[in-house]
Amino acid sequence: MKKIIFASLFLMSAIYADAQNIYMTKTGKISFFSRAKSIDKVEADNNEVSSVLNTQTGEVVFAVLIKGFHFESALMEEHFNENYLESGKFPKSTFKGKISNPAAVNFSKDGVYPITVEGDLTLHGVTKKISSTGSITIKAGKISAFSKFAVKLKNFNISIPSLVADKISEDIDVSVDCKYEVKN
Amino acid sequence: MKMLEADSKKEKKRDYATATFKTSRLINGHSIENAAAGVMDFKVSHRFGMINKGSYELFGLDQATMRMGLDYGISNRLMIGVGRSTFQKQYDAFGKLKILRQSKGGRWPSPISISAVSTVMLKTLKWENPKRQNFYTSRLSFAHQLIIARKFSEGLSLQLMPSFVHYNLASTVNEPNDIFALGAGGRIKLSKRLSFNVEYYHVLPLSFVEGESYMITGTKNSLAVGFDIETGGHVFQLHFTNSTGMTEKTFITETTGDFFKGDIHFGFNISRVFTIKNRKKKK
Numbered sequence: 001m002k003k004i005i006f007a008s009l010f011l012m013s014a015i016y017a018d019a020q021n022i023y024m025t026k027t028g029k030i031s032f033f034s035r036a037k038s039i040d041k042v043e044a045d046n047n048e049v050s051s052v053l054n055t056q057t058g059e060v061v062f063a064v065l066i067k068g069f070h071f072e073s074a075l076m077e078e079h080f081n082e083n084y085l086e087s088g089k090f091p092k093s094t095f096k097g098k099i100s101n102p103a104a105v106n107f108s109k110d111g112v113y114p115i116t117v118e119g120d121l122t123l124h125g126v127t128k129k130i131s132s133t134g135s136i137t138i139k140a141g142k143i144s145a146f147s148k149f150a151v152k153l154k155n156f157n158i159s160i161p162s163l164v165a166d167k168i169s170e171d172i173d174v175s176v177d178c179k180y181e182v183k184n
Numbered sequence: 185m186k187m188l189e190a191d192s193k194k195e196k197k198r199d200y201a202t203a204t205f206k207t208s209r210l211i212n213g214h215s216i217e218n219a220a221a222g223v224m225d226f227k228v229s230h231r232f233g234m235i236n237k238g239s240y241e242l243f244g245l246d247q248a249t250m251r252m253g254l255d256y257g258i259s260n261r262l263m264i265g266v267g268r269s270t271f272q273k274q275y276d277a278f279g280k281l282k283i284l285r286q287s288k289g290g291r292w293p294s295p296i297s298i299s300a301v302s303t304v305m306l307k308t309l310k311w312e313n314p315k316r317q318n319f320y321t322s323r324l325s326f327a328h329q330l331i332i333a334r335k336f337s338e339g340l341s342l343q344l345m346p347s348f349v350h351y352n353l354a355s356t357v358n359e360p361n362d363i364f365a366l367g368a369g370g371r372i373k374l375s376k377r378l379s380f381n382v383e384y385y386h387v388l389p390l391s392f393v394e395g396e397s398y399m400i401t402g403t404k405n406s407l408a409v410g411f412d413i414e415t416g417g418h419v420f421q422l423h424f425t426n427s428t429g430m431t432e433k434t435f436i437t438e439t440t441g442d443f444f445k446g447d448i449h450f451g452f453n454i455s456r457v458f459t460i461k462n463r464k465k466k467k
Contacts, residue, residue, distance in 0.1 A: 074459070082203050083377065089338065163415060
Protein backbone atom coordinates (compact mmCIF):
# COMPACT_ATOMS: atom_id res chain seq x y z
CA MET A 1 0.00 0.00 0.00
CA LYS A 2 2.76 2.38 1.02
CA LYS A 3 4.53 1.63 -2.20
CA ILE A 4 1.46 2.46 -4.22
CA ILE A 5 0.94 5.78 -2.46
CA PHE A 6 4.56 6.60 -2.89
CA ALA A 7 4.50 5.59 -6.53
CA SER A 8 1.39 7.59 -7.28
CA LEU A 9 2.74 10.64 -5.48
CA PHE A 10 5.87 10.30 -7.53
CA LEU A 11 3.87 9.97 -10.73
CA MET A 12 1.73 12.98 -9.89
CA SER A 13 4.74 15.11 -9.17
CA ALA A 14 6.17 13.98 -12.49
CA ILE A 15 3.03 15.13 -14.26
CA TYR A 16 2.92 18.42 -12.42
CA ALA A 17 6.55 19.03 -13.16
CA ASP A 18 5.94 19.50 -16.86
CA ALA A 19 2.27 20.43 -16.72
CA GLN A 20 3.10 23.78 -18.23
CA ASN A 21 4.28 22.14 -21.43
CA ILE A 22 1.30 19.85 -21.87
CA TYR A 23 -1.66 20.93 -23.87
CA MET A 24 -4.67 18.83 -24.65
CA THR A 25 -8.08 18.74 -26.27
CA LYS A 26 -11.06 16.40 -26.29
CA THR A 27 -12.97 18.22 -28.97
CA GLY A 28 -10.54 18.10 -31.82
CA LYS A 29 -11.87 17.62 -35.30
CA ILE A 30 -10.89 15.04 -37.88
CA SER A 31 -12.69 14.76 -41.18
CA PHE A 32 -12.04 12.78 -44.30
CA PHE A 33 -13.35 12.42 -47.78
CA SER A 34 -12.88 10.09 -50.69
CA ARG A 35 -11.69 11.70 -53.89
CA ALA A 36 -13.56 9.37 -56.24
CA LYS A 37 -16.32 11.00 -58.22
CA SER A 38 -19.61 9.65 -56.98
CA ILE A 39 -23.16 10.86 -56.55
CA ASP A 40 -23.01 9.94 -52.88
CA LYS A 41 -20.40 12.01 -51.14
CA VAL A 42 -18.19 9.77 -49.06
CA GLU A 43 -17.15 12.06 -46.24
CA ALA A 44 -17.43 12.13 -42.49
CA ASP A 45 -16.57 14.27 -39.48
CA ASN A 46 -15.53 13.46 -35.96
CA ASN A 47 -15.63 16.24 -33.37
CA GLU A 48 -14.53 14.19 -30.38
CA VAL A 49 -10.87 13.74 -31.07
CA SER A 50 -8.61 13.52 -28.03
CA SER A 51 -5.12 14.81 -28.43
CA VAL A 52 -2.16 15.74 -26.24
CA LEU A 53 0.71 17.96 -27.30
CA ASN A 54 3.96 18.37 -25.40
CA THR A 55 5.42 21.68 -26.47
CA GLN A 56 8.82 20.93 -24.99
CA THR A 57 9.55 17.62 -26.67
CA GLY A 58 7.23 18.03 -29.64
CA GLU A 59 5.49 14.77 -28.84
CA VAL A 60 1.95 14.57 -30.04
CA VAL A 61 -0.72 11.89 -29.54
CA PHE A 62 -4.16 11.51 -31.08
CA ALA A 63 -6.90 9.04 -30.18
CA VAL A 64 -10.22 8.80 -31.93
CA LEU A 65 -13.21 6.47 -31.73
CA ILE A 66 -14.17 5.08 -35.13
CA LYS A 67 -17.85 5.13 -34.14
CA GLY A 68 -17.54 8.88 -33.62
CA PHE A 69 -17.28 9.53 -37.36
CA HIS A 70 -20.61 10.73 -38.64
CA PHE A 71 -21.77 10.65 -42.25
CA GLU A 72 -24.68 12.34 -43.93
CA SER A 73 -26.07 8.94 -44.84
CA ALA A 74 -26.90 6.56 -41.99
CA LEU A 75 -26.34 3.58 -44.27
CA MET A 76 -22.90 4.77 -45.26
CA GLU A 77 -22.07 5.16 -41.58
CA GLU A 78 -23.23 1.61 -40.89
CA HIS A 79 -21.17 0.21 -43.75
CA PHE A 80 -18.17 2.26 -42.67
CA ASN A 81 -18.38 0.69 -39.21
CA GLU A 82 -19.48 -2.80 -40.23
CA ASN A 83 -17.68 -3.52 -43.47
CA TYR A 84 -14.71 -1.23 -43.85
CA LEU A 85 -13.29 -0.12 -40.50
CA GLU A 86 -14.86 -2.97 -38.47
CA SER A 87 -15.26 -0.75 -35.43
CA GLY A 88 -16.52 -3.68 -33.35
CA LYS A 89 -13.11 -5.30 -33.64
CA PHE A 90 -11.02 -2.13 -33.89
CA PRO A 91 -12.88 0.59 -31.98
CA LYS A 92 -10.05 3.11 -31.86
CA SER A 93 -7.52 4.70 -34.12
CA THR A 94 -4.44 6.33 -32.65
CA PHE A 95 -1.47 8.33 -33.77
CA LYS A 96 1.71 8.63 -31.72
CA GLY A 97 4.33 10.86 -33.13
CA LYS A 98 6.62 13.82 -32.87
CA ILE A 99 6.96 17.21 -34.44
CA SER A 100 10.28 16.77 -36.19
CA ASN A 101 11.14 20.46 -35.98
CA PRO A 102 9.79 21.66 -32.59
CA ALA A 103 12.48 24.30 -32.41
CA ALA A 104 10.89 26.03 -35.39
CA VAL A 105 7.83 26.84 -33.34
CA ASN A 106 7.93 29.66 -30.84
CA PHE A 107 5.07 28.74 -28.56
CA SER A 108 5.19 32.04 -26.73
CA LYS A 109 4.88 34.23 -29.81
CA ASP A 110 1.83 34.68 -32.03
CA GLY A 111 2.20 33.38 -35.53
CA VAL A 112 1.74 30.52 -37.97
CA TYR A 113 4.49 27.94 -37.97
CA PRO A 114 4.80 25.20 -40.60
CA ILE A 115 5.63 21.82 -39.09
CA THR A 116 6.32 18.24 -40.09
CA VAL A 117 4.97 15.41 -37.99
CA GLU A 118 6.21 11.85 -38.09
CA GLY A 119 4.89 8.85 -36.22
CA ASP A 120 2.85 5.68 -36.06
CA LEU A 121 -0.75 5.66 -37.22
CA THR A 122 -2.82 2.72 -36.00
CA LEU A 123 -5.97 2.17 -38.00
CA HIS A 124 -8.03 -0.98 -38.53
CA GLY A 125 -5.55 -2.90 -36.39
CA VAL A 126 -2.59 -2.02 -38.59
CA THR A 127 0.24 0.27 -37.50
CA LYS A 128 2.14 2.18 -40.16
CA LYS A 129 4.70 4.96 -40.09
CA ILE A 130 3.41 8.12 -41.68
CA SER A 131 4.65 11.63 -42.02
CA SER A 132 2.65 14.70 -42.75
CA THR A 133 3.00 18.43 -43.02
CA GLY A 134 0.83 20.93 -41.26
CA SER A 135 0.93 24.08 -39.24
CA ILE A 136 0.69 25.30 -35.69
CA THR A 137 -0.99 28.61 -35.04
CA ILE A 138 -0.36 30.56 -31.85
CA LYS A 139 -2.81 33.29 -31.13
CA ALA A 140 -3.09 35.02 -27.77
CA GLY A 141 -1.43 32.07 -26.09
CA LYS A 142 -3.82 29.54 -27.62
CA ILE A 143 -2.39 26.73 -29.68
CA SER A 144 -4.16 25.24 -32.63
CA ALA A 145 -2.83 22.63 -35.00
CA PHE A 146 -3.82 21.84 -38.52
CA SER A 147 -2.75 19.07 -40.85
CA LYS A 148 -3.80 17.36 -44.05
CA PHE A 149 -2.60 14.01 -45.28
CA ALA A 150 -3.64 11.05 -47.40
CA VAL A 151 -4.24 7.54 -46.16
CA LYS A 152 -3.88 4.61 -48.55
CA LEU A 153 -6.62 2.13 -47.66
CA LYS A 154 -4.59 -0.80 -48.96
CA ASN A 155 -1.88 -0.12 -46.39
CA PHE A 156 -4.36 -0.62 -43.59
CA ASN A 157 -5.98 -3.81 -44.86
CA ILE A 158 -9.19 -2.01 -45.81
CA SER A 159 -10.45 -3.57 -48.97
CA ILE A 160 -12.97 -2.02 -51.33
CA PRO A 161 -15.15 -4.56 -53.15
CA SER A 162 -15.00 -4.20 -56.93
CA LEU A 163 -18.73 -3.42 -56.98
CA VAL A 164 -18.19 -0.05 -55.32
CA ALA A 165 -14.62 0.54 -56.49
CA ASP A 166 -15.68 3.51 -58.59
CA LYS A 167 -17.37 5.15 -55.62
CA ILE A 168 -14.58 4.98 -53.08
CA SER A 169 -11.05 5.94 -54.00
CA GLU A 170 -7.96 4.13 -52.77
CA ASP A 171 -6.63 7.33 -51.20
CA ILE A 172 -8.59 9.05 -48.51
CA ASP A 173 -7.86 12.67 -47.67
CA VAL A 174 -7.80 13.27 -43.94
CA SER A 175 -7.70 16.66 -42.30
CA VAL A 176 -7.03 17.36 -38.64
CA ASP A 177 -7.97 20.53 -36.79
CA CYS A 178 -7.34 20.76 -33.03
CA LYS A 179 -7.47 23.64 -30.58
CA TYR A 180 -5.43 22.89 -27.50
CA GLU A 181 -5.83 24.04 -23.93
CA VAL A 182 -3.36 23.88 -21.08
CA LYS A 183 -3.66 20.60 -19.23
CA ASN A 184 -4.07 21.10 -15.50
CA MET B 185 1.67 10.57 -22.80
CA LYS B 186 -0.12 7.80 -20.96
CA MET B 187 -2.49 10.53 -19.77
CA LEU B 188 -4.66 10.24 -22.82
CA GLU B 189 -5.34 6.58 -22.23
CA ALA B 190 -5.97 7.11 -18.52
CA ASP B 191 -8.38 9.90 -19.36
CA SER B 192 -10.34 7.95 -21.89
CA LYS B 193 -10.67 5.05 -19.45
CA LYS B 194 -12.07 7.32 -16.73
CA GLU B 195 -15.02 8.66 -18.62
CA LYS B 196 -16.34 5.75 -20.61
CA LYS B 197 -18.94 6.96 -23.01
CA ARG B 198 -22.13 5.07 -23.67
CA ASP B 199 -21.62 2.84 -26.65
CA TYR B 200 -24.75 1.50 -28.36
CA ALA B 201 -24.77 -1.83 -30.12
CA THR B 202 -25.35 -1.14 -33.79
CA ALA B 203 -26.25 -3.33 -36.75
CA THR B 204 -27.68 -6.18 -34.69
CA PHE B 205 -29.34 -7.23 -37.94
CA LYS B 206 -28.80 -6.03 -41.48
CA THR B 207 -32.30 -4.75 -42.03
CA SER B 208 -35.58 -4.09 -40.24
CA ARG B 209 -37.00 -7.54 -41.10
CA LEU B 210 -35.51 -10.78 -39.85
CA ILE B 211 -37.26 -12.86 -42.54
CA ASN B 212 -41.05 -12.60 -42.41
CA GLY B 213 -41.32 -10.54 -39.26
CA HIS B 214 -39.62 -7.56 -37.73
CA SER B 215 -36.07 -7.56 -36.42
CA ILE B 216 -34.87 -5.15 -33.74
CA GLU B 217 -33.58 -2.75 -36.39
CA ASN B 218 -35.29 0.44 -37.55
CA ALA B 219 -34.71 2.64 -40.55
CA ALA B 220 -32.55 5.54 -39.35
CA ALA B 221 -34.06 9.01 -38.98
CA GLY B 222 -34.92 10.51 -42.36
CA VAL B 223 -34.34 7.27 -44.25
CA MET B 224 -36.98 5.65 -46.41
CA ASP B 225 -36.78 1.92 -46.95
CA PHE B 226 -38.55 0.52 -49.98
CA LYS B 227 -39.25 -3.19 -49.64
CA VAL B 228 -40.42 -5.64 -52.26
CA SER B 229 -41.08 -9.16 -51.00
CA HIS B 230 -42.08 -12.26 -52.90
CA ARG B 231 -43.11 -15.72 -51.80
CA PHE B 232 -43.31 -18.26 -54.58
CA GLY B 233 -45.48 -21.38 -54.56
CA MET B 234 -44.62 -24.55 -52.72
CA ILE B 235 -41.49 -26.40 -53.72
CA ASN B 236 -43.17 -29.83 -53.47
CA LYS B 237 -45.57 -28.98 -56.28
CA GLY B 238 -43.08 -30.51 -58.67
CA SER B 239 -41.69 -29.59 -62.04
CA TYR B 240 -45.12 -28.83 -63.56
CA GLU B 241 -45.23 -25.69 -61.40
CA LEU B 242 -41.43 -25.31 -61.71
CA PHE B 243 -41.18 -26.06 -57.98
CA GLY B 244 -43.49 -23.23 -57.08
CA LEU B 245 -41.91 -20.53 -59.21
CA ASP B 246 -45.06 -20.31 -61.37
CA GLN B 247 -47.00 -18.75 -58.53
CA ALA B 248 -46.08 -15.77 -56.44
CA THR B 249 -47.56 -13.53 -53.82
CA MET B 250 -46.05 -10.17 -53.24
CA ARG B 251 -45.88 -7.37 -50.71
CA MET B 252 -44.67 -3.90 -51.49
CA GLY B 253 -43.93 -1.62 -48.60
CA LEU B 254 -42.50 1.72 -47.62
CA ASP B 255 -40.91 2.25 -44.22
CA TYR B 256 -39.75 5.60 -42.91
CA GLY B 257 -37.64 6.52 -39.91
CA ILE B 258 -39.19 9.53 -38.18
CA SER B 259 -36.49 9.58 -35.55
CA ASN B 260 -33.77 7.14 -34.64
CA ARG B 261 -36.25 5.50 -32.28
CA LEU B 262 -39.53 5.63 -34.20
CA MET B 263 -40.31 4.08 -37.56
CA ILE B 264 -43.60 3.84 -39.42
CA GLY B 265 -44.50 1.85 -42.49
CA VAL B 266 -47.26 0.88 -44.87
CA GLY B 267 -47.64 -2.04 -47.24
CA ARG B 268 -49.87 -3.79 -49.69
CA SER B 269 -49.97 -7.56 -50.15
CA THR B 270 -51.48 -9.42 -53.05
CA PHE B 271 -52.25 -12.25 -50.59
CA GLN B 272 -55.81 -11.60 -49.33
CA LYS B 273 -55.54 -8.13 -50.90
CA GLN B 274 -54.28 -6.70 -47.64
CA TYR B 275 -53.15 -3.23 -46.65
CA ASP B 276 -51.04 -2.94 -43.55
CA ALA B 277 -49.58 -0.15 -41.49
CA PHE B 278 -47.31 -0.26 -38.48
CA GLY B 279 -45.49 1.81 -35.91
CA LYS B 280 -42.29 0.55 -34.32
CA LEU B 281 -40.61 2.13 -31.32
CA LYS B 282 -37.23 1.40 -29.81
CA ILE B 283 -37.82 1.34 -26.07
CA LEU B 284 -34.39 0.26 -24.91
CA ARG B 285 -31.11 0.04 -26.73
CA GLN B 286 -28.33 -2.38 -25.90
CA SER B 287 -25.34 -0.40 -24.69
CA LYS B 288 -22.07 -0.54 -22.82
CA GLY B 289 -20.65 2.16 -20.54
CA GLY B 290 -22.52 5.25 -19.45
CA ARG B 291 -24.84 5.35 -16.46
CA TRP B 292 -27.34 2.66 -17.37
CA PRO B 293 -25.76 0.08 -19.63
CA SER B 294 -28.23 -2.43 -20.99
CA PRO B 295 -27.51 -6.01 -22.08
CA ILE B 296 -30.53 -6.09 -24.41
CA SER B 297 -32.56 -3.99 -26.81
CA ILE B 298 -36.35 -3.87 -26.69
CA SER B 299 -38.71 -2.60 -29.38
CA ALA B 300 -42.48 -2.59 -29.65
CA VAL B 301 -44.30 -3.00 -32.97
CA SER B 302 -48.00 -2.63 -33.55
CA THR B 303 -49.47 -3.49 -36.92
CA VAL B 304 -52.96 -3.07 -38.27
CA MET B 305 -54.00 -5.19 -41.23
CA LEU B 306 -56.94 -4.60 -43.53
CA LYS B 307 -58.13 -7.52 -45.63
CA THR B 308 -60.00 -6.19 -48.67
CA LEU B 309 -61.06 -9.45 -50.32
CA LYS B 310 -64.75 -9.45 -51.30
CA TRP B 311 -67.02 -10.59 -48.46
CA GLU B 312 -67.38 -14.34 -48.29
CA ASN B 313 -71.04 -13.92 -47.52
CA PRO B 314 -72.27 -10.67 -49.09
CA LYS B 315 -75.88 -11.29 -47.97
CA ARG B 316 -75.01 -11.00 -44.31
CA GLN B 317 -74.71 -7.57 -42.74
CA ASN B 318 -70.97 -6.86 -43.06
CA PHE B 319 -69.05 -4.23 -41.14
CA TYR B 320 -65.91 -2.46 -42.26
CA THR B 321 -64.31 -3.17 -38.89
CA SER B 322 -64.63 -6.91 -39.56
CA ARG B 323 -61.88 -6.56 -42.14
CA LEU B 324 -59.37 -5.43 -39.55
CA SER B 325 -56.93 -7.43 -37.49
CA PHE B 326 -54.13 -6.30 -35.23
CA ALA B 327 -50.77 -7.61 -34.14
CA HIS B 328 -48.71 -6.39 -31.21
CA GLN B 329 -45.18 -7.56 -30.67
CA LEU B 330 -42.33 -6.95 -28.32
CA ILE B 331 -38.90 -7.61 -29.73
CA ILE B 332 -36.16 -8.41 -27.25
CA ALA B 333 -32.78 -8.70 -28.88
CA ARG B 334 -29.15 -9.03 -28.02
CA LYS B 335 -26.10 -8.79 -30.22
CA PHE B 336 -23.87 -11.34 -28.49
CA SER B 337 -20.91 -10.75 -30.76
CA GLU B 338 -20.10 -9.45 -34.21
CA GLY B 339 -21.22 -12.80 -35.60
CA LEU B 340 -24.20 -13.76 -33.46
CA SER B 341 -27.46 -11.90 -32.72
CA LEU B 342 -30.59 -13.44 -31.20
CA GLN B 343 -34.06 -12.13 -30.51
CA LEU B 344 -37.33 -13.19 -28.87
CA MET B 345 -40.69 -11.91 -30.08
CA PRO B 346 -43.67 -12.35 -27.75
CA SER B 347 -46.65 -11.63 -30.01
CA PHE B 348 -50.39 -11.15 -29.79
CA VAL B 349 -52.75 -11.21 -32.78
CA HIS B 350 -56.36 -10.07 -32.61
CA TYR B 351 -59.03 -10.64 -35.25
CA ASN B 352 -62.06 -8.36 -35.11
CA LEU B 353 -63.94 -11.14 -36.87
CA ALA B 354 -62.87 -14.77 -36.72
CA SER B 355 -63.76 -16.89 -39.74
CA THR B 356 -66.11 -19.17 -37.77
CA VAL B 357 -67.54 -19.20 -34.23
CA ASN B 358 -65.13 -21.93 -33.23
CA GLU B 359 -62.02 -20.06 -34.27
CA PRO B 360 -60.20 -17.84 -31.80
CA ASN B 361 -60.22 -14.05 -32.04
CA ASP B 362 -57.09 -13.73 -29.94
CA ILE B 363 -53.93 -15.70 -30.55
CA PHE B 364 -50.73 -15.62 -28.53
CA ALA B 365 -47.37 -16.65 -29.94
CA LEU B 366 -43.72 -16.57 -29.03
CA GLY B 367 -41.21 -16.03 -31.76
CA ALA B 368 -37.49 -16.68 -31.69
CA GLY B 369 -34.87 -15.95 -34.25
CA GLY B 370 -31.32 -14.98 -34.92
CA ARG B 371 -28.50 -14.62 -37.31
CA ILE B 372 -25.02 -15.92 -37.75
CA LYS B 373 -22.75 -13.78 -39.86
CA LEU B 374 -20.91 -15.87 -42.42
CA SER B 375 -18.93 -12.98 -43.81
CA LYS B 376 -19.09 -9.20 -43.63
CA ARG B 377 -21.85 -9.06 -46.21
CA LEU B 378 -23.58 -12.40 -45.78
CA SER B 379 -25.54 -13.80 -42.87
CA PHE B 380 -27.62 -16.90 -42.16
CA ASN B 381 -30.98 -16.22 -40.46
CA VAL B 382 -33.59 -18.35 -38.73
CA GLU B 383 -37.04 -17.27 -37.57
CA TYR B 384 -39.70 -19.36 -35.81
CA TYR B 385 -43.08 -18.44 -34.33
CA HIS B 386 -44.73 -20.87 -31.91
CA VAL B 387 -48.43 -20.35 -31.22
CA LEU B 388 -48.97 -20.65 -27.47
CA PRO B 389 -51.80 -22.67 -25.89
CA LEU B 390 -53.31 -19.59 -24.26
CA SER B 391 -56.80 -18.30 -24.67
CA PHE B 392 -59.10 -15.67 -23.15
CA VAL B 393 -62.12 -17.92 -23.60
CA GLU B 394 -62.04 -21.23 -21.77
CA GLY B 395 -62.43 -24.25 -24.00
CA GLU B 396 -61.87 -22.27 -27.20
CA SER B 397 -59.13 -23.54 -29.49
CA TYR B 398 -55.99 -21.42 -29.32
CA MET B 399 -54.91 -21.95 -32.90
CA ILE B 400 -56.81 -21.59 -36.17
CA THR B 401 -57.83 -25.05 -37.40
CA GLY B 402 -55.37 -26.59 -39.82
CA THR B 403 -52.58 -24.09 -39.22
CA LYS B 404 -48.96 -24.78 -38.37
CA ASN B 405 -46.20 -22.81 -36.69
CA SER B 406 -44.19 -20.59 -38.99
CA LEU B 407 -40.57 -21.45 -39.69
CA ALA B 408 -38.21 -19.65 -42.01
CA VAL B 409 -34.52 -19.98 -42.80
CA GLY B 410 -32.58 -17.79 -45.14
CA PHE B 411 -29.66 -15.59 -46.04
CA ASP B 412 -29.13 -11.84 -45.97
CA ILE B 413 -26.88 -10.56 -48.71
CA GLU B 414 -25.87 -6.94 -48.55
CA THR B 415 -24.61 -5.03 -51.57
CA GLY B 416 -24.16 -1.30 -51.05
CA GLY B 417 -27.59 0.28 -50.72
CA HIS B 418 -29.52 -2.99 -51.12
CA VAL B 419 -30.16 -5.89 -48.82
CA PHE B 420 -31.32 -9.10 -50.50
CA GLN B 421 -32.94 -11.66 -48.28
CA LEU B 422 -33.38 -15.11 -49.81
CA HIS B 423 -35.23 -17.69 -47.78
CA PHE B 424 -37.34 -20.80 -47.44
CA THR B 425 -40.49 -20.68 -45.34
CA ASN B 426 -43.77 -22.55 -44.88
CA SER B 427 -45.69 -19.26 -44.62
CA THR B 428 -47.42 -17.67 -47.60
CA GLY B 429 -48.37 -14.28 -46.19
CA MET B 430 -45.99 -11.49 -45.26
CA THR B 431 -48.09 -9.69 -42.67
CA GLU B 432 -48.01 -10.59 -38.97
CA LYS B 433 -51.48 -12.10 -38.83
CA THR B 434 -50.89 -14.22 -41.91
CA PHE B 435 -47.55 -15.74 -41.05
CA ILE B 436 -47.96 -16.06 -37.28
CA THR B 437 -51.50 -17.42 -37.27
CA GLU B 438 -52.47 -18.52 -40.81
CA THR B 439 -49.53 -20.63 -41.93
CA THR B 440 -50.89 -23.85 -43.40
CA GLY B 441 -47.79 -25.42 -44.91
CA ASP B 442 -45.90 -28.20 -43.13
CA PHE B 443 -42.24 -27.34 -43.46
CA PHE B 444 -41.09 -30.93 -42.99
CA LYS B 445 -43.44 -32.30 -45.64
CA GLY B 446 -41.98 -29.96 -48.20
CA ASP B 447 -44.68 -27.29 -48.13
CA ILE B 448 -41.95 -24.74 -48.49
CA HIS B 449 -42.04 -21.46 -50.34
CA PHE B 450 -38.92 -20.00 -51.79
CA GLY B 451 -39.01 -16.25 -51.30
CA PHE B 452 -37.05 -13.06 -51.23
CA ASN B 453 -37.19 -9.55 -49.79
CA ILE B 454 -35.35 -6.72 -51.45
CA SER B 455 -34.70 -3.64 -49.42
CA ARG B 456 -33.45 -0.40 -50.90
CA VAL B 457 -32.89 2.64 -48.71
CA PHE B 458 -33.11 6.27 -49.75
CA THR B 459 -31.93 9.14 -47.63
CA ILE B 460 -34.81 11.60 -47.68
CA LYS B 461 -33.62 14.02 -45.07
CA ASN B 462 -29.92 14.66 -44.53
CA ARG B 463 -28.83 14.21 -41.00
CA LYS B 464 -26.66 17.27 -40.83
CA LYS B 465 -26.48 20.53 -42.68
CA LYS B 466 -23.38 21.02 -44.75
CA LYS B 467 -21.63 24.29 -44.34
